[in-house]
Amino acid sequence: MAHFTKPAEGSWTEHFGIGTDPVSYEDSITPEHYELERDAIFRRAWLNVGRVEQLPKVGSYFTRELDAARTSVVVVRDRDEKLRAFHNMCRHRGNKLVWNDYPGEETSGMCRQFQCKYHGWRYGLDGELTFVQQESEFFDLDKSEFGLAPVQCDVWEGFVFVNLDRANTTPLREYLGELAWGIEGYPFHLMTQVHKFRAEVGSNWKLFIDAFMEFYHAPVLHAKQSVDDESRKLQAIGYEALAYGIDGPHSMVSSWGGMAPPKDLNMVKPIERVLRSGLFGVWDAPDIGLSELPPGLNPARHPAWGEDSFLFFPNFMILVWKPNWYLTYHYWPTSYNTHIFEGTLYFVPPKNAYERLQQELAAVTFKEYALQDGNTLEATQSMLESRAVTTFPLNDQEIALRHLHATARQWVADYRSSGGASSPSRISAVS
Amino acid sequence: MAVLPAAFSDLEPFADWALPGEGARYDKRLASTMDELQAFYDAAFPRLTDGVEYLKGVALDGISDEDTHLLWLFSSLVTVAFPVEVWRQPRVPDSGAAAMYAVVEPTV
Numbered sequence: 001m002a003h004f005t006k007p008a009e010g011s012w013t014e015h016f017g018i019g020t021d022p023v024s025y026e027d028s029i030t031p032e033h034y035e036l037e038r039d040a041i042f043r044r045a046w047l048n049v050g051r052v053e054q055l056p057k058v059g060s061y062f063t064r065e066l067d068a069a070r071t072s073v074v075v076v077r078d079r080d081e082k083l084r085a086f087h088n089m090c091r092h093r094g095n096k097l098v099w100n101d102y103p104g105e106e107t108s109g110m111c112r113q114f115q116c117k118y119h120g121w122r123y124g125l126d127g128e129l130t131f132v133q134q135e136s137e138f139f140d141l142d143k144s145e146f147g148l149a150p151v152q153c154d155v156w157e158g159f160v161f162v163n164l165d166r167a168n169t170t171p172l173r174e175y176l177g178e179l180a181w182g183i184e185g186y187p188f189h190l191m192t193q194v195h196k197f198r199a200e201v202g203s204n205w206k207l208f209i210d211a212f213m214e215f216y217h218a219p220v221l222h223a224k225q226s227v228d229d230e231s232r233k234l235q236a237i238g239y240e241a242l243a244y245g246i247d248g249p250h251s252m253v254s255s256w257g258g259m260a261p262p263k264d265l266n267m268v269k270p271i272e273r274v275l276r277s278g279l280f281g282v283w284d285a286p287d288i289g290l291s292e293l294p295p296g297l298n299p300a301r302h303p304a305w306g307e308d309s310f311l312f313f314p315n316f317m318i319l320v321w322k323p324n325w326y327l328t329y330h331y332w333p334t335s336y337n338t339h340i341f342e343g344t345l346y347f348v349p350p351k352n353a354y355e356r357l358q359q360e361l362a363a364v365t366f367k368e369y370a371l372q373d374g375n376t377l378e379a380t381q382s383m384l385e386s387r388a389v390t391t392f393p394l395n396d397q398e399i400a401l402r403h404l405h406a407t408a409r410q411w412v413a414d415y416r417s418s419g420g421a422s423s424p425s426r427i428s429a430v431s
Numbered sequence: 432m433a434v435l436p437a438a439f440s441d442l443e444p445f446a447d448w449a450l451p452g453e454g455a456r457y458d459k460r461l462a463s464t465m466d467e468l469q470a471f472y473d474a475a476f477p478r479l480t481d482g483v484e485y486l487k488g489v490a491l492d493g494i495s496d497e498d499t500h501l502l503w504l505f506s507s508l509v510t511v512a513f514p515v516e517v518w519r520q521p522r523v524p525d526s527g528a529a530a531m532y533a534v535v536e537p538t539v
Contacts, residue, residue: 195453196535271512274479344535353486353494353502356537361509364453367531368513368523375529 004240004256004302011396012244018403022391027409028204029385034336037408040415041314042068044168045249046154046161046175048316048330049075053158053192054108055083059125062108063088063098068205068333069164073151074098074114078125085153085162086127090116091146097123114148123148156180158188159316178247179310182296183320187288191325191346195363197370198342203377205315205331205339206404211373212329213311213400215239215255243300244399249313249407251400254299257306260323277358279365280306284358285323286348311400313407324348327366337381343370435504436497438485442478445471448507449500453533456503456510461521465514472515475508491539499539 007015014020027033049064061076072088074097090097095118100107113130114123122131127148135141152163154172157180161172173180201208211217216239245252260280262268268278276283297320298305310318317329330342345363350356394402434446448471450456460468482505489498514521 193537194535195533195537197531198534199529199531201529269512269516270476271479271509271516274476274483275509341531342534343531350491353489353491353498354483356491356539357483357486357502357505357509360453360506363533363536364457364510364513367453367533368526371523371526371529371531374531375525375527378527378529 004242004300006396013396013399013402016244016246016399016403018246018399018406022393023402023405024391025384025405026390027405027412028206029336029381029387031336033412034204034333036412036415037333038068038070039420040412041408042066042333043070043164044411044415045314046163046170046172047314048159048161048312048328049073049085050160051158051188052083052155052160053189053194055160057110059110059112060108061098061111061114063106064162065104065106066164066332071164072096073162073164074148075153075160075162076125083153083155083160084125084127085151086148087151089149090118090121091129091148092116092119092121092132097148157184157186159318175248176312177250179245179250179252179296180312182299183294183308183310183318185294186297186320186326187290188326188346190288191348193347193349193359194344195347195359196342196344197363197367198340199370199374200334201339201341201374201377202337203339203381204337205333206408207377207380208331208339208341208374209311209315209317209329209404210398210401211377212317213251213253213309213404214398215241215253216395216397239397241397242298242302242305245299246399246403249403249411250311251403252296252299252308252310253400254302254305255307255309256302256304257322260306260321271361275358275361277361279362279369281321281323281325281362282347282355282358283323288324288348290324311404313404325362337385341370341374343367434497434500436485436501439478439482439501439504442475442504445474445504446500448475449504450507451503453506453510453536456507459507460510460514463511463521465519465521468511468515468521472508472511475504476512479505479508494539502539 009015050062054062055077058077058079058081061074063072063074065072073085074088075083075085078084088097095116096103097114097116120133124130127150129143129146152168154161156172156176218239241253241255243254257280261283265273272278297308305322307319307321315331319327325347328344332340334340345366347359350359433440433443434449435442450459518524
């Protein structure tokens with residue numbers, strides 16, 4: 001018995017016309033497919049690499065290791081306060097330009113210019129080569145031709161994106177599409193209190209997105225997180241979403257969430273009762289000056305709304321929660337069956353130490369759930385790789401998963417049929 | 432020497448839970464027996480309601496060392512509440528060897 005209305009076609013999946021057949025997960029277990037995804041997806045799509053708050057001043061920078069896209073980028077606020085991104089690579093002999101101690105680890109900071117550790121070449125914040133050690137030893141070196149290799153960089157609602165495809169002509173906002181436009185104006189910029197978690201996960205990157213784009217699993221996998229009576233009740237009822245959305249390669253799921261605060265205090269753990277906080281966030285929502293949600297949040301305008309999850313292809317999720325906070329997820333592939341997961345919670349800064357403690361409870365609760373999710377993925381990956389079974393029935397709640405895998409396969413197919421033509425950003429020494 | 436505010440001096444025997452950072456608090460939980468977690472919980476949880484009222488009056492800007500320690504101690508209580516209240520084991524069930532690290536968190 002459905003509790004929430006479905007589209008006239010009888011299901012969300014049929015409504016969006018993306019097929020209802022069982023799905024192959026070959027795209028998640030094949031090394032060759034992953035190698036193609038690196039060029040077809042990660043060197044072509046707009047990738048979120050951070051927030052503008054990470055680059056508060058002229059000279060603020062951070063690096064991102066984009067193993068899937070076979071590069072590292074440095075993002076910096078230049079002297080005109082504009083954000084720029086570059087391949088993190090010295091133009092002399094290719095040394096990684098910005099790193100501390102361990103070349104593979106990300107770093108951040110403030111600087112007036114970038115200086116290569118190897119031979120001391122220096123670059124301005126605009127990427128121009130400004131100094132060459134013993135310049136007269138070189139042969140007709142024109143410094144203006146040896147600036148850092150630029151990467152397209154743009155900002156949407158404070159989220160910083162890069163695109164490694166030099167031939168890309170799709171602006172960021174157009175790429176993100178209607179689902180993003182629908183949440184513009186949400187005051188992300190007020191939520192600057194950050195808790196970020198990182199995990200190395202033994203599964204294909206898409207499998208963790210799968211886990212976070214459906215809640216069909218929640219009453220079962222996370223049963224042991226709840227007090228017993230509540231757990232039994234949740235499992236008996238199961239789960240249904242309020243609405244789903246698909247636009248281009250992107251998708252969203254809109255969820256109910258009556259737990260912040262819960263209808264009945266006996267539904268939650270004693271610590272949650274005292275601190276008025278939990279998985280769904282701090283119950284006492286801070287004022288964010290919003291009289292009405294942007295149209296893309298709680299699109300069904302349902303009174304039981306609790307949270308919306310947006311997947312911006314390929315690997316960036318934003319979760320906006322009713323009590324005025326948000327989460328982001330990133331999934332950075334490191335091989336066909338491993339990836340790095342990042343979960344970042346953003347709160348309005350606490351006004352006092354009690355509010356700080358409330359946020360701590362929400363943050364560590366998130367971590368405990370994610371640990372269960374992440375561990376389950378290794379169990380899934382290993383059995384998928386057995387190929388003992390090769391197609392899997394996805395239900396209507398798993399519409400975003402169906403769309404994600406189909407989209408990834410499609411991007412790879414398009415790339416193949418184009419002969420890998422629009423080759424991503426490479427720069428020749430002197431063209 | 433006391434590390435907590437005077438009003439919470441009864442929790443001094445558990446001052447070793449006043450640890451900075453989610454990672455350190457979580458590690459101490461995993462390194463503890465259920466009896467140890469229960470003992471800390473049984474002492475600290477009944478003081479949480481008073482702690483809430485106290486911490487409401489504590490601004491984070493210029494927070495004193497004693498108040499910082501109290502905030503950390505109750506943050507540890509948050510960390511141990513999961514195993515004590517629900518799981519009866521230090522690790523979340525079905526998480527195997529999975530690990531997740533706090534790489535950015537507030538300074539206090």
